[in-house]
Amino acid sequence: MEVDVVYTWVNDQDPDWSRLRRFESRRLSDDVSWHESVNSNARFSNRWEIYYSIRSLKKYASWVNRIYIVTNCEVPQRILNLGVVVVSHEDIFPDLNCLPNFNSRAIESCLHKIEGLSESFLYLNDDFFLASHSAIDDFYSADGVVSVFPSKHDIEYDGKNLRPVDYAAIKAGLELSKAYNFLPKKKLHHAPYVLRRSVLFEIEDKYESEVNVTRANKFKQKNDFPLATTFFAYYAIATGRGLEKLFPCRYVDIGDGKCFLLLIYILCGLKKYKFICLNEVCSMRYFSSIRDIFVGFFMKIYF
Secondary structure, eight states, rough: OEEEEEEEEOTTTTHHHHHHHHHHHHHHHHHHHTTSSSSOOGGOOOOSSHHHHHHHHHHOTOOOOEEEEEEOOOOOHHTTTTOOOOEEEEHHHGGGGGGOOOOOHHHHTTTSSSTTSSSEEEEETTEEEEOOOOOOOTTTTOOOOEEEEEEEEOOOTTTTTTOHHHHHHHHHHHHHHHHHHHOOOEEEOSSSSSHHHHHHHHHHHHHHHHHHOOOOSSOOOTTTTOIIIIHHHHHHHHHHHHOOOOOEEEEEEEEEEEEEEHHHHHTTTTSOSSSSEEEEEESSSSSHHHHHHHHHHHHHHHO
C-alpha cells in the first residue's frame, strides 16, 4: 500500500503572505473578531515545526511515499531539501474567488484534489510529530479500514462560547447523527488524520453545500464543515470503514506557561508516546522568546 503525507503550512516570515493577511483581516474584520484564536498570531507562527515534523516522519515512518506541503507561502530551501512536493492553494481550490484563504478548514477541504495523491494518505498539521516507530497497519488495515484516534475529551454539544475547533466537531457530530443515527462522543487527538481520497470525494458529493460554504470562509467560522478531520473520521466509522484505535498521545499547548514542565517531562522519557503535538492556541503573554528557544531546543533534541 502506498501512503502519502500531506501537510498544510504557513510561513509568517513571508512578507507577501503577511501583507495579504493584514489586508484580508481589515476587510473581513467582523469575520475575525468573534474569537481571539481566529486571527491570533499564534495560529500562524512558524518555529520551523514542519522541518522537525518531517524529520520525525523520516525517522519513524520510512515507509511513507511522497510528502506534500500545501501552502500559499514561499517555501525555504531548508524545507525543500527534505524532498517535499509543494502544492499551492491555486492548484487545489475549485473556486479561486475563495483565495487568499487563512482558514485551515477551508484548505483541508481541498486536499483530496492534489494531483497524483495516493488513495491512502495521512494529513498532518505542521505541529504534529511522530514520537516512536510506526507501521502502515497503525493507520490502515489490509482492506483499507482507517484508524481513528479519539481523545478522552467529550465533544461539548451543549457548550457555550466555544473555540472554532469545538464548533466544527459539533457540526460534524450533528450531521452524522441526522444521517446515520450515530453521534460521536469524543474529540479527536491532535494526531495524524488517516484519510482515503475516494471517501473524501464521496463526502464532498454528499455535502456539497457545506463544503462550498467552508471554502468561502477565509477565516474560521462557526459554520465550518471539518471534512478532512472530525467528519471524515466518524463518517468512516458510521459507514463501516473506520475503527477506533488507542495510542499514547501528548498534546502540549506551548502558549501555556506549564509547557516548560511538560516538555521536560517528555525529554526525561518517563512515558513513551506515539504522537506529540506542540500547539499554540493563543499567544503567550510572558516569556515567549524564552519559550521559543526552549521549544526549538526540544525539537532538535527529540526529533
